[in-house]
Amino acid sequence: xxxxxxxxxxxxxxxxxxxxxxxxxxxxxxxxxxxxxxxxxxxxxxxxxxxxxxxxxxxxxxxxxxxxxxxxxxxxxxx
Amino acid sequence: xxxxxxxxxxxxxxxxxxxxxxxxxxxxxxxxxxxxxxxxxxxxxxxxxxxxxxxxxxxxxxxxxxxxxxxxxxxxxxxxxxxxxxxxxxxxxxxxxxxxxxxxxxxxxxxxxxxxxxxxxxxxxxxxxxxxxxxxxxxxxxxxxxxxxxxxxxxxxxxxxxxxxxxxxxxxxxxxxxxxxxxxxxxxxxxxxxxxx
Ligand SMILES: [Zn+2]
Numbered sequence: 001x002x003x004x005x006x007x008x009x010x011x012x013x014x015x016x017x018x019x020x021x022x023x024x025x026x027x028x029x030x031x032x033x034x035x036x037x038x039x040x041x042x043x044x045x046x047x048x049x050x051x052x053x054x055x056x057x058x059x060x061x062x063x064x065x066x067x068x069x070x071x072x073x074x075x076x077x078x079x
Numbered sequence: 080x081x082x083x084x085x086x087x088x089x090x091x092x093x094x095x096x097x098x099x100x101x102x103x104x105x106x107x108x109x110x111x112x113x114x115x116x117x118x119x120x121x122x123x124x125x126x127x128x129x130x131x132x133x134x135x136x137x138x139x140x141x142x143x144x145x146x147x148x149x150x151x152x153x154x155x156x157x158x159x160x161x162x163x164x165x166x167x168x169x170x171x172x173x174x175x176x177x178x179x180x181x182x183x184x185x186x187x188x189x190x191x192x193x194x195x196x197x198x199x200x201x202x203x204x205x206x207x208x209x210x211x212x213x214x215x216x217x218x219x220x221x222x223x224x225x226x227x228x229x230x231x232x233x234x235x236x237x238x239x240x241x242x243x244x245x246x247x248x249x250x251x252x253x254x255x256x257x258x259x260x261x262x263x264x265x266x267x268x269x270x271x272x273x274x275x276x
Contacts, residue, residue: 004181010249039182039256042263046256047224049193055205056110058103062120066106070098070124074131075091 001029006036013040014047083143087134094134098127101144104226105151111221112155113162114210122158126151141235145228148236152218159214182253184260192263208258212251219244220251 006029012022013030030037058066082100085093105126110119129150130137137146189195196204209217222233223244234244261267 007181007249007253010252011245014252035182035185038185038187039253042188042260043252043256045188045192045263046252046259049259050205050209050220050225050255052193053202053205054107055202055209056107056119058106063102063106066120066123067098067102070102070127071091071095073124073128074094077128077132079132 001025003029003033003036006030006033007039010040010043014044083134083137083139087137094131097143101147102127104144105147108148108218108221108226109151109155111209112152112214112218113158115162118158118162119155122151122154126154129154142232145232145236148222148228149238152236156214182257184257184264186260186264188260188263189265189267192259195263195268204259204262208255211258212254216247216251216254219247220255223248224252 006026009022009026012020013026030040082093082096086097102123106119106123109122109126110116113119113122126147130147133150137143193201209220212220218237219233219239222228222236223230228236230241230244230248233239233248234241237244239247
């Protein structure tokens with residue numbers, strides 16, 4: 001397996017729910033390829049970090065304001 | 080499902096509950112696309128209004144949330160288009176494949192990259208980095224990896240095929256990884272990880 005082929009199947013390694021027949025082959029490649037190992041680990045961290053940090057927070061006061069505005073619009077739309 | 084049924088029957092309290100349930104996510108997703116808070120606020124309002132008006136067209140063979148996200152994504156793209164005065168913006172924009180997804184920077188990361196930066200600095204880095212992706216990549220990454228939609232739901236929300244979602248997701252992940260390496264590589268902050276000097 002080449003590095004390109006490994007990368008094509010990266011989600012197979014990132015998603016624990018997928019445990020396809022490819023998994024063993026991918027693991028085999030990892031054992032002898034430091035580059036792909038780093039790519040896999042840092043990609044995993046990338047996802048985790050974005051998941052953990054809410055970068056567009058909706059502050060409570062804005063949320064209330066939006067909420068009211070939405071309902072006012074809907075009630076007034078004549079439906 | 081019950082809530083949606085009731086809302087469809089004209090129960091405003093039920094619709095309000097749906098709004099409560101999803102307003103946060105819809106706001107986040109919209110802001111990821113339009114990248115501007117005021118526009119995102121407008122988009123959220125327009126998206127819920129549209130959902131309300133079209134509620135009787137909702138088939139119920141997909142999840143309400145997926146349906147709602149699709150409306151919000153379309154509203155967001157329309158907003159982007161307006162802002163860029165006539166320039167066409169679609170989910171297919173800027174996604175020609177170059178072999179650019181092959182990782183070039185293979186430096187390993189610091190074992191705990193989050194310890195390198197303070198909370199607000201970290202937010203700044205993450206925002207700046209994801210904003211550099213084309214919208215069509217950004218939104219796939221956000222729906223799939225941040226908001227946790229399945230590949231199928233992401234495809235449905237965006238009107239894309241499953242292979243298209245998969246290939247965009249891969250490229251989005253690899254590009255983000257590559258860009259973050261600059262900040263998170265070992266020794267990225269002098270000797271910051273060795274403790275305060
Ligand atoms: Zn490799």
